[in-house]
Structures are given as structure tokens and as C-alpha cells.
Amino acid sequence: MxxxxxxxxxxxxxxxxxxxxxxxxxxxxxxxxxxxxxxxxxxxxxxxxxxxxxxxxxxxxxxxxxxxxxxxxxxxxxxxxxxxxxxxxxxxxxxxxxxxxxxxxxxxxxxxxxxxxxxxxxxxxxxxxxxxxHPSQALLDAFTIRKHLAHGGDDLTGLHIAIVGDVLHSRVARSNVLLLTKLGAQVTLVAPPTLLPVGVESWPVKVSYDFDSVIESVDAVMMLRIQLERMTELFFPNAREYSRYFGLNKDRLKLMKPSAIVMHPGPMNRGLEITADSADSARSVILEQVTNxxxxxxxxxxxxxxxxxxxxxxx
Amino acid sequence: MxxxxxxxxxxxxxxxxxxxxxxxxxxxxxxxxxxxxxxxxxxxxxxxxxxxxxxxxxxxxxxxxxxxxxxxxxxxxxxxxxxxxxxxxxxxxxxxxxxxxxxxxxxxxxxxxxxxxxxxxxxxxxxxxxxxxHPSQALLDAFTIRKHLAHGGDDLTGLHIAIVGDVLHSRVARSNVLLLTKLGAQVTLVAPPTLLPVGVESWPVKVSYDFDSVIESVDAVMMLRIQLERMTELFFPNAREYSRYFGLNKDRLKLMKPSAIVMHPGPMNRGLEITADSADSARSVILEQVTNxxxxxxxxxxxxxxxxxxxxxxx
Amino acid sequence: MxxxxxxxxxxxxxxxxxxxxxxxxxxxxxxxxxxxxxxxxxxxxxxxxxxxxxxxxxxxxxxxxxxxxxxxxxxxxxxxxxxxxxxxxxxxxxxxxxxxxxxxxxxxxxxxxxxxxxxxxxxxxxxxxxxxxHPSQALLDAFTIRKHLAHGGDDLTGLHIAIVGDVLHSRVARSNVLLLTKLGAQVTLVAPPTLLPVGVESWPVKVSYDFDSVIESVDAVMMLRIQLERMTELFFPNAREYSRYFGLNKDRLKLMKPSAIVMHPGPMNRGLEITADSADSARSVILEQVTNxxxxxxxxxxxxxxxxxxxxxxx
Missing domain, CATH: 3.40.50.1370 (Aspartate/ornithine carbamoyltransferase)
Structure with a gap:
């Protein structure tokens, strides 16, 4: 290299x-x-x-x-x-x-x-x-997932990861989709239609508008940061609506598999895309991502x- | 620690x-x-x-x-x-x-x-x-005082130190009052009533509005920086009045004991709380404070x- | 020193x-x-x-x-x-x-x-x-010239260097005139009269308003950066006129001696005082100046x- x-x-x-x-x-x-x-x-x-x-x-x-x-x-x-x-x-x-x-x-x-x-x-x-x-971010995310979930395995085969939020503007999402699928994982993007890029159909991922229907089956949820300056009605009605449909909270945490982990590239908007208790929960590996x-x-x-x-x- | x-x-x-x-x-x-x-x-x-x-x-x-x-x-x-x-x-x-x-x-x-x-x-x-x-500032001030004045002694017992100026807004004053008295010194605050905090009566210090009556007896004067943005009639009439009553100048230097020292946490407003000749006088340990x-x-x-x-x- | x-x-x-x-x-x-x-x-x-x-x-x-x-x-x-x-x-x-x-x-x-x-x-x-x-700039310029042109010689005796552009506002020009002449070189300033300092007659240099008449005989041209904020009619009519009379371009490069070099202290305004092809030409030692x-x-x-x-x- x-x-x-x-x-x-x-x-x-x-x-x-x-x-x-x-x-x-x-x-x-x-x-x-x-x-x-x-x-x-x-x-x-x-x-x-x-x-x-x-x-x-x-x-x-x-x-x-x-x-x-x-x-x-x-x-x-x-x-x-x-x-x-x-x-x-x-x-x-x-x-x-x-x-x-x-x-x-x-x-x-x-x-x-x-x-x-x-x-x-x-x-x-x-x-x-x-x-x-943002390749180094995707690499540290993959490193963190592998460490927690790919027991013994070299790559991420068999794992299912949800990337949730503003995929449209996110270089983190783009690099992660490429890397996680390259390493064998299955990726589902969860976002309102307005926050998905044109041409997402050709990406090697599934797409869902319904977070609840996805969360039960995933091994990791990767929450994306919402850029507050993009919080206009063009993309979604308001912060409360967004949190309700696409935020991570205590109720959604309970739906997750026992081993599933919560990730965020930071900096977080606590209370918007992720509640404080979710960010600090035992499932959260957010600070480990930083260390990694x-x-x-x-x-x-x-x-x-x-x-x-x-x-x-x-x- | x-x-x-x-x-x-x-x-x-x-x-x-x-x-x-x-x-x-x-x-x-x-x-x-x-x-x-x-x-x-x-x-x-x-x-x-x-x-x-x-x-x-x-x-x-x-x-x-x-x-x-x-x-x-x-x-x-x-x-x-x-x-x-x-x-x-x-x-x-x-x-x-x-x-x-x-x-x-x-x-x-x-x-x-x-x-x-x-x-x-x-x-x-x-x-x-x-x-x-601002604890590290108080510690360096105590270090400087001890080095100059506490010959052989471990603490500051027997020394008298005046802290002069905007005590109200000063974390330096607050930390110094606590540390200097803890180390055995006597502290007198010199300031206009508008620049003293509510409840100062309960502090372990004396308070004076008259700089000249205090300066003859002190071992060190510690001049506080005036925040220019607070220079409003609410606190004191104007800069000239302030300098006259609470500034350190050549006339006041002459009143000090032979061994007494002049301190300032910096950065100084030369000509406001301290005149240039006071800052540069033989009594000044202001640059030593920086080194310490x-x-x-x-x-x-x-x-x-x-x-x-x-x-x-x-x- | x-x-x-x-x-x-x-x-x-x-x-x-x-x-x-x-x-x-x-x-x-x-x-x-x-x-x-x-x-x-x-x-x-x-x-x-x-x-x-x-x-x-x-x-x-x-x-x-x-x-x-x-x-x-x-x-x-x-x-x-x-x-x-x-x-x-x-x-x-x-x-x-x-x-x-x-x-x-x-x-x-x-x-x-x-x-x-x-x-x-x-x-x-x-x-x-x-x-x-700006003495360190002049020293690195002299270092670069000596390395390229003063084969074996300790100083710059016999070399002819043109400094071109906004001499009036340039500390780089001022330091270079002093150093290059001190080291034995002959210096010609090339600039419109409005960009030459008052009293330039007493400097140990020649002055020319005609770049073309100078360029054939020099061993190095040192182009000065034009401060865009000074680009007013007071100093010269407009950027296009300036480039035409005082900019370095392909046509002028051809007039230079085979061994002559092109210098610029950076950052360059490509297209204004120097064209991109001149900056990147084989004659250019601009990046070497940075290294030196x-x-x-x-x-x-x-x-x-x-x-x-x-x-x-x-x-």
C-alpha cells in the first residue's frame, strides 16, 4: 500500500x-x-x-x-x-x-x-x-465488530449490520457499506426515503424504512449522526418525528438480540438519533470504537x- | 492524588x-x-x-x-x-x-x-x-511567595498578603484566598464594594476599600487583572478613577516594606491596574511567577x- | 550570532x-x-x-x-x-x-x-x-541559487538575478536585495513604477519596467507574489494587464538562458504572476526552495x- x-x-x-x-x-x-x-x-x-x-x-x-x-x-x-x-x-x-x-x-x-x-x-x-x-472510520468500525462478534473468524461472514439515519450525506455510511460487504457481512440501510441516495438500489444492501422490523435480526446497529443544519422539512418533518421513527431508544434496545451491539461514529446528538441511555447502555461499544x-x-x-x-x- | x-x-x-x-x-x-x-x-x-x-x-x-x-x-x-x-x-x-x-x-x-x-x-x-x-495559579503564587519570603519555613505562617481588584469575577482570587490561608498567611482583599462577592464576610479574610491603609503592612500585593469588558459604570466609574484608588503605582510602591513583593497573574493591563514602572520594578516577581x-x-x-x-x- | x-x-x-x-x-x-x-x-x-x-x-x-x-x-x-x-x-x-x-x-x-x-x-x-x-526566506533563496548556479564558488559573484513584481510591499524582495548583493550577485528589479518603493534609486540594484529586455541576461528570475487585495487601479489597471507585462509565461521562459532558473517564495497565484506551465517547468526550482x-x-x-x-x- x-x-x-x-x-x-x-x-x-x-x-x-x-x-x-x-x-x-x-x-x-x-x-x-x-x-x-x-x-x-x-x-x-x-x-x-x-x-x-x-x-x-x-x-x-x-x-x-x-x-x-x-x-x-x-x-x-x-x-x-x-x-x-x-x-x-x-x-x-x-x-x-x-x-x-x-x-x-x-x-x-x-x-x-x-x-x-x-x-x-x-x-x-x-x-x-x-x-x-471516510475509510479509516469504516476500518475501525469493522475492527470493533470483528472483535465483538466474529469469534475466531477472520472476516464478518454471517453477520447482519443495520446502518441507520442520514445515509444520503454520510461518507461513513458509504465506506462502511463497501467494507462490511467486502468482509462478508449483510448490510441493511434504514432511513426515510429522503435520506437515501439516488441509485441505492444498485448498492449491495437491503433498504428498509421501518427500523422496528429490522432491529430484531441484526448483530450491530450503526447509528449515523444527524447534521442539525440539515434538519429541514425537506428531509424530515422535525426532530421529534425523526427520533420516533429512526432514533435508537430503550424500547428498541429491548428488541435486539442478546449479543447485538450499538455503534455510533460520534459526535452524538444525544436525544436525537440516539437516547442517552442507549448510548451508555451495556450494548454500547461507542467508546471502544474511539479506542480502536x-x-x-x-x-x-x-x-x-x-x-x-x-x-x-x-x- | x-x-x-x-x-x-x-x-x-x-x-x-x-x-x-x-x-x-x-x-x-x-x-x-x-x-x-x-x-x-x-x-x-x-x-x-x-x-x-x-x-x-x-x-x-x-x-x-x-x-x-x-x-x-x-x-x-x-x-x-x-x-x-x-x-x-x-x-x-x-x-x-x-x-x-x-x-x-x-x-x-x-x-x-x-x-x-x-x-x-x-x-x-x-x-x-x-x-x-484556578488551582494551579494559586499554587504557583504560593510557591513564589514561599521562595521569596518564607525563609526556611515550610508554609506561609506570619505573612500578610493583599489581593487587590476585581475579586468578584476572579477565580484566581478565590483559589488564592483558600490556599494562602490554608498555608497560614493572613489575606486582605482590597476592592471597591461593587467588585466584592456577596458573602465575603464569611471568607477567612479581612476586607478593605482603602489600598493605602493596607499596603504598608503587607509582604506581597497580588494585583488582579481588570477585564476591560467589565469596565462599566456598574462596577466602577472609569479607568482613571479605578487606577487612582486601586491601581499599583510608584507612590504606593514607596509605602511598601523593604522586602515586600509585587505579583500579577498576567496578562497585565499596564497603566490600568498596574503602572509600567511598578510591573518592571525591582519588587516585581511577575516573570518569576511565570517561570514557577x-x-x-x-x-x-x-x-x-x-x-x-x-x-x-x-x- | x-x-x-x-x-x-x-x-x-x-x-x-x-x-x-x-x-x-x-x-x-x-x-x-x-x-x-x-x-x-x-x-x-x-x-x-x-x-x-x-x-x-x-x-x-x-x-x-x-x-x-x-x-x-x-x-x-x-x-x-x-x-x-x-x-x-x-x-x-x-x-x-x-x-x-x-x-x-x-x-x-x-x-x-x-x-x-x-x-x-x-x-x-x-x-x-x-x-x-524576511531574512530566512532570503537565505533559503540564496542557498537555492548557489546550489544550482555557483558551481564551486562560495558566493554568488557573477550571477544576475531579476526580482519581479510588487517590490513595494515585499519584505522578501528587501531581504533578497540585501543578501544577494552582499554575496556578489547583480540584481535587477522589474516592476511597474507604482510598485517600486520611494528611494529605490539608492538601492544597490538596477531597475527596469521592461521584463522582456531583462529576462535574456539573467541567471534566475524570482517572481514575487501579488497580494490580491492590493489589485486596485491605484497600483495597476487589472490582472490581465499585470500578467501580460510582468507575469512569467511560456514565451518569456523561452527567452531565458539555458541554465537559468525560475523561483517563487510561494504561495503562488497561478495564472497571475506566473503561469501554471512556468511554475511546473523544468526550470522551476520552487519546490526545492521549500525543501531548502x-x-x-x-x-x-x-x-x-x-x-x-x-x-x-x-x-
Missing amino acids: RHLLSIADLSKSEALQILNTAEELARVSDGPMKKLPTLRGRTIVNLFAEDSTRTRISFEAAAKRLSADVINFSAKGSSLSKGESLKDTAQTLQAMGADAVIIRHSASGAAQRLADSQWMTGSVVNAGDGTHE GVSVRMAILYLLLAGSQEIGASE | RHLLSIADLSKSEALQILNTAEELARVSDGPMKKLPTLRGRTIVNLFAEDSTRTRISFEAAAKRLSADVINFSAKGSSLSKGESLKDTAQTLQAMGADAVIIRHSASGAAQRLADSQWMTGSVVNAGDGTHE GVSVRMAILYLLLAGSQEIGASE | RHLLSIADLSKSEALQILNTAEELARVSDGPMKKLPTLRGRTIVNLFAEDSTRTRISFEAAAKRLSADVINFSAKGSSLSKGESLKDTAQTLQAMGADAVIIRHSASGAAQRLADSQWMTGSVVNAGDGTHE GVSVRMAILYLLLAGSQEIGASE
Whole structure:
């Protein structure tokens, strides 16, 4: 692997390699002395042209735990905001010695455009591009599902996962559909028709408008964040109606299989797409997703930048 | 100690332990090779929901001098500003592997709420919450006073300290009153009645509206910053009147005892609560307060995160 | 050297020492293990009161490659923006243990004022002050020119360099004129009369309003960035006119000597002062300038903070 741009580009074996490496890194870097020397002397730039403290910090923590130097580049007040092209910005960062550029951008395809550039010799990691993909999020979700539900199995064969909410605007949903089905799971999208993309019929998923009819059979429900600014009558009547039909609550929790888990990519709107008691229930693996996010991002950086080296080689 | 939330919660012996540890760390980490390996592999997050470059940088410098990794989280454009609860934000940071969260927040009690959370297993350090407390500032002030005035003594018994200005809105004043009196000092608050809190009669301090009658007898004057945005006739007529009655200037400096010192938590409004020549006079220990701030914060992080280890163990 | 404030203050031998040190550091820190332990335990503060992601990151990368700790201080929301004086801010940073302060400020002379302060014992590096100077940029430009064109020679004797564009508002032009001529080069400024400073007659340069008549004889053209906000009829009629008379394009590239190079300090306005094909042409050394910027800034920090130590001493 040279870049991580999308789940669409990732083979099943590459995806499994990332999950397995993350598992190993989580084991090796556990405990009070969590730092590995693997990427010492490497420079990783967080190029975030869109706010996302959560994802930025997760990548930053992952890079630092591998002893890399991290430089944060936020677009606010930068040459990007003064009209410099993304290509010039990225080339500049690489010319300064960046071994990898982690990019978050509001334009779908931004990471791909960077990687295609003839000048870019370092690695590009897509940390979310428009409504296109968010591959590291899907990988950490798959990692979390596998850890909890795929006892002994390498992939997610036989599991049924519901993705619930604003699929239309969600790069998380898009990457998850691609990855979970690639790993053998069955996926059902649950959303009002207004929040499903045109052409969803051709996706390798089932679609339902009725959460209650789906929830009994799933192994995991993945609740999507509702962007409050999209809460207009165009998409659905109001927050109360939305919660009633598509929110996760105590009543729905009771319908779930005993082993089924509750997931959310965060940040949550407690009381909107998920009630507080659901988020904090024993079924919830939401904070584990965050923890696994660091391990999975360590694995991504490790495989891109130090693929041939030994994991956990002593300092 | 697991958290540092307030001076109110701190016993006298814990406070002295912090001051003594700071003294030792200042000695050990002095010189060109200032870095100690004590917190290598630990991750410390600065969660600043309110601007405070000065306090943030002091904690960052302290953490880095102990070899910890530091991740800065500013609330601007973060999930916090998108409506995520403080609890979810903090839990997320901890799930990413934060060993300590240093929090600055406009709501009084914010640090306490975090620490009370059943999910929070790491350490919480209060770096200022609303008008409530700012414990690390009080500790660095006590450290500075002790160093200059308590020759040989462990605590501040026998010393008299005036805290002058906007006590009403000042968490620095609140924490200092608690700590200085706990350490045996006598404290006099000097302020116009409009800038004293309701119930100040029950505080273990004297109150005066007349700076000149107090200044001759004190060992230290601690000038508080005037928030310019509060400079309305509600609190005091105008800046010139304020300076005249409650500002520190050359004439008042002359009234002070030979050994008495001048303090200010910064940033100063030169010409308002303190004249430039007072701030730069030989009595001023204002920059020493800043230097001591790093040592005291190193001690806080050290005691919270590495309490049982040896100080200055070689790398 | 204790500070780096301006090219005007720098002797020719000091300038050459920086270039030679940068050359050596570039060699030593090349390859996958790019980090040198030289400045371990030192703290460097980026005090940027004006946006400049590019320069800030270059200094940050340079400092980290020498193992220094870097603390970023942006003026937004800081005590500086709350009215604290630059002097108090800088003294505070130094009191926190900063060994060097790298300052970018909109006021000409800001770095000098800091360095003149009786309180400032650490090093001050000017990273751009108003329309005055930007010494590290000129040094990296000279480094790049020497590497490409001064085969074997120590300085730039015999070379002819054109600086083209908005000289009036450009600290880059000012520092380059001083440094390039100090190193023996001949400099021609090419600009419309409205974009030349009053008194340019006394500068040690030639002046031309006709780019085409100059370009055939130069060894390097250094295109200056046009500040779009200055694009008013006061300075020149419109962008198309400007590009036609003072922009670099394919036709002009053809007029250049075979060995001549194209430079730009970045960020570029592609299509305005330079066409995309010129920026990406084989003559362009624009990305090399960026790479060299890190080496030159490493040399500056090295000479200021570790001058007497050995370069590349093993860890």
C-alpha cells in the first residue's frame, strides 16, 4: 500500500491486513509505556481543510504513539484559504519533508487528486472527503465488530449490520457499506426515503424504512449522526418525528438480540438519533470504537510508512 | 492524588507536597538539558474551551519537559462547539488514550463534572472553570511567595498578603484566598464594594476599600487583572478613577516594606491596574511567577501520573 | 550570532556560515532517519501574530528535525489580541523556558524591538516583520541559487538575478536585495513604477519596467507574489494587464538562458504572476526552495542555540 484513499480501492486482503496489524499494535502498545519507536524521524502532516477535531486527534495520537513528529495544518488563515491550490499546498508540505499527508477536505475526491499528482511521492491518507469516503472510520468500525462478534473468524461472514439515519450525506455510511460487504457481512440501510441516495438500489444492501422490523435480526446497529443544519422539512418533518421513527431508544434496545451491539461514529446528538441511555447502555461499544480508532490508524500509518520493518522493535 | 480540581479539595499536606516537588523538579530540570524522561509514552490533552494561550502553553511546556506527548484541543470548530456534551468529549479523549485531561472551561464546576463521571479513569486537572477556581495559579503564587519570603519555613505562617481588584469575577482570587490561608498567611482583599462577592464576610479574610491603609503592612500585593469588558459604570466609574484608588503605582510602591513583593497573574493591563514602572520594578516577581508556573505544573502532572516513580531517573 | 533579525545586520561571513551549515545539515539529516538529537530539551516557540502556515510549518519541521520541542502560539484569541504588549508576551514565553522565539508580526521592526528588550536573554528569529525583512526566506533563496548556479564558488559573484513584481510591499524582495548583493550577485528589479518603493534609486540594484529586455541576461528570475487585495487601479489597471507585462509565461521562459532558473517564495497565484506551465517547468526550482527552507532554518536554529556543539553527534 502506498496511499489509503478509499475502501473501494482496498482489496479484502489489504483490509484484513490492516485489521490484523491493528490488533497486534494494540497488544504491543498497551500499558503505561505505550510508545513504539517505529516511525521515529518521520513527519506526518494533518492537513485539515474542514474542522474535525476528533479525527485529527485520533491520527495525531496514533502517529505520536509510533514516535512520528506531527505537524498540524488547519486551513483557516492558511495559503489554502488565500486561494492556493490544494496541489500546491500538498506539494509544499511534501517538499518540507512530510512522509505522509492526512487530508480532510469538503470536496469529494480531494485525497485522490492529491495522490494522483505526479509530484506526490509520499503517502496520502483520506480522513474524509466530502460525501465520498471516510475509510479509516469504516476500518475501525469493522475492527470493533470483528472483535465483538466474529469469534475466531477472520472476516464478518454471517453477520447482519443495520446502518441507520442520514445515509444520503454520510461518507461513513458509504465506506462502511463497501467494507462490511467486502468482509462478508449483510448490510441493511434504514432511513426515510429522503435520506437515501439516488441509485441505492444498485448498492449491495437491503433498504428498509421501518427500523422496528429490522432491529430484531441484526448483530450491530450503526447509528449515523444527524447534521442539525440539515434538519429541514425537506428531509424530515422535525426532530421529534425523526427520533420516533429512526432514533435508537430503550424500547428498541429491548428488541435486539442478546449479543447485538450499538455503534455510533460520534459526535452524538444525544436525544436525537440516539437516547442517552442507549448510548451508555451495556450494548454500547461507542467508546471502544474511539479506542480502536487509534489502533487502526496506527496500523494504517505503520503499513504505509514502515511496512517492511518489525513491529515493536526495541528502541 | 488522582485529580486536581480545586484548592478547596486539597489538604495542606498535599499542597505542600506539590510545592516541594516543584522545587525539586525546578532544580533537576534546570540547565540546557531540561528534559526529564518521567512521562515518556504518556499523552496529555489540553482541552481548552475558553481561550487562554498563557495557561495552555505553561501546561504544554511542563508536560513536554517531562517527555509526555501533548495534544491540543481547542473548542473552536470542534464537536464541543457543534453541541457535543463535555462529558462525551472528555470520554472520547480518554478513549483515545489520554492519561490526563487539562480542562479550561467557562462553566464553574466543569472540571468537577468531568472527574465525577463514572467513565473517567484518567486524571483531570482544572485549568480554570468559570469564576470558581484556578488551582494551579494559586499554587504557583504560593510557591513564589514561599521562595521569596518564607525563609526556611515550610508554609506561609506570619505573612500578610493583599489581593487587590476585581475579586468578584476572579477565580484566581478565590483559589488564592483558600490556599494562602490554608498555608497560614493572613489575606486582605482590597476592592471597591461593587467588585466584592456577596458573602465575603464569611471568607477567612479581612476586607478593605482603602489600598493605602493596607499596603504598608503587607509582604506581597497580588494585583488582579481588570477585564476591560467589565469596565462599566456598574462596577466602577472609569479607568482613571479605578487606577487612582486601586491601581499599583510608584507612590504606593514607596509605602511598601523593604522586602515586600509585587505579583500579577498576567496578562497585565499596564497603566490600568498596574503602572509600567511598578510591573518592571525591582519588587516585581511577575516573570518569576511565570517561570514557577512551569515547575508547579510539572509537579502536578508528575504527582498525578508518576507519583510512585523516582524523580529524575536517568533516561 | 545571538539573534537573526535582518539581512542588513548579517555580515557576509555569517551569511555564508548559515549556507554552509545548511548544506552540511541537509546531508547529515537526509534519509529515512532524518532526526538529529542536537536540540533535544530545547523549547522553541512560534509566535505568529500574522497568519503564515507555510513559514510556521517550515520552522516547526526544522526544529523537530533537531529534536527540539515546539510550542505554537497564534495571536488569535491570545493575550496579545486582548491588548497585552508584544514585550510582555515575549517575556512571558521566555520565562516559561523558551530558548528561542520565532516571531512573525505585521509591524516592521517587531523582532528588533523584542531583541532589544533588556529582559530577553533567549534568541529571537525574525520570520517576517511588516514590509521590512524576511531574512530566512532570503537565505533559503540564496542557498537555492548557489546550489544550482555557483558551481564551486562560495558566493554568488557573477550571477544576475531579476526580482519581479510588487517590490513595494515585499519584505522578501528587501531581504533578497540585501543578501544577494552582499554575496556578489547583480540584481535587477522589474516592476511597474507604482510598485517600486520611494528611494529605490539608492538601492544597490538596477531597475527596469521592461521584463522582456531583462529576462535574456539573467541567471534566475524570482517572481514575487501579488497580494490580491492590493489589485486596485491605484497600483495597476487589472490582472490581465499585470500578467501580460510582468507575469512569467511560456514565451518569456523561452527567452531565458539555458541554465537559468525560475523561483517563487510561494504561495503562488497561478495564472497571475506566473503561469501554471512556468511554475511546473523544468526550470522551476520552487519546490526545492521549500525543501531548502527547512535545511536553512535548521542551520539558523542550530547556530543560534547549539553553535559550539558538533553537528550530527550520535544520540
